[in-house]
Amino acid sequence: DIVMTQSPDSLAVSLGERATINCKSSQSVLYSSNNQNYLAWYQQKPGQPPKLLIYWASTRESGVPDRFSGSGSGTDFTLTISSLQAEDVAVYYCQEYYGNTRTFGQGTKVEIK
Amino acid sequence: QVQLQESGPGLVKPSETLSLTCAVSGDSVRSGRYFWSWIRQPPGKGLEWIGYVYFTGGTNYNPSLKSRVTISVDTSKNQFSLELRSVTAADTALYYCAREMGRTAPFDYWGQGALVTVSS
Numbered sequence: 001d002i003v004m005t006q007s008p009d010s011l012a013v014s015l016g017e018r019a020t021i022n023c024k025s026s027q028s029v030l031y032s033s034n035n036q037n038y039l040a041w042y043q044q045k046p047g048q049p050p051k052l053l054i055y056w057a058s059t060r061e062s063g064v065p066d067r068f069s070g071s072g073s074g075t076d077f078t079l080t081i082s083s084l085q086a087e088d089v090a091v092y093y094c095q096e097y098y099g100n101t102r103t104f105g106q107g108t109k110v111e112i113k
Numbered sequence: 114q115v116q117l118q119e120s121g122p123g124l125v126k127p128s129e130t131l132s133l134t135c136a137v138s139g140d141s142v143r144s145g146r147y148f149w150s151w152i153r154q155p156p157g158k159g160l161e162w163i164g165y166v167y168f169t170g171g172t173n174y175n176p177s178l179k180s181r182v183t184i185s186v187d188t189s190k191n192q193f194s195l196e197l198r199s200v201t202a203a204d205t206a207l208y209y210c211a212r213e214m215g216r217t218a219p220f221d222y223w224g225q226g227a228l229v230t231v232s233s
Contacts, residue, residue: 038217040219042220048225049209049211049224050160050220050223052220052221055214055218061221093159095160095219095220097219099217101162101176102162102175103162104159104160104161106159
């Protein structure tokens with residue numbers, strides 16, 4: 001099974017500053033036949049279900065603000081919030097959908113400094 | 114607008130079977146484009162994928178739960194269901210149903226979740 005490891009577990013960022021979350025998979029989630037990375041990012045606010053932000057590692061879901069961006073390939077990925085807003089306080093999860101199973105990272109809690 | 118709604122008992126006794134249903138509106142579970150999943154989240158912890166069902170009844174489960182799980186689909190009622198047998202306190206969690214965008218794809222729609230507590 002693929003293991004997804006996020007870092008850091010939590011971070012505090014000032015409003016308007018950049019937040020960066022890393023996700024590492026135990027094996028590559030890049031499918032060579034279509035050159036796609038089978039990696040998604042979700043945002044979960046308290047009392048709410050997760051919300052899809054990014055898929056195929058860098059494709060923003062419809063309606064997601066452009067301050068959210070995803071990058072990386074193979075085993076190393078990054079979610080960047082370019083200018084943190086108060087409404088971005090949440091836990092963020094990466095998730096692979098490469099194989100027969102689905103695995104999430106342990107989550108990264110983003111707070112305001 | 115696609116909506117998913119979980120329902121079922123909020124309290125289950127140890128060793129018994131947890132049963133939940135997810136009613137789908139705004140879409141058809143018969144749609145061959147999507148897969149229908151269950152995901153759980155213990156209080157204060159992260160997300161664990163349980164498994165999915167396709168409209169044909171085909172399934173795929175998390176190996177760590179496979180021996181205790183059955184996911185089924187009822188196309189006539191436009192819903193799908195989860196059964197988890199021989200539960201323990203470790204199965205206490207918020208259980209979400211979700212739509213997977215394809216055979217290998219992320220989850221684009223989620224229910225609000227149903228809290229199930231395992232306790233005598």
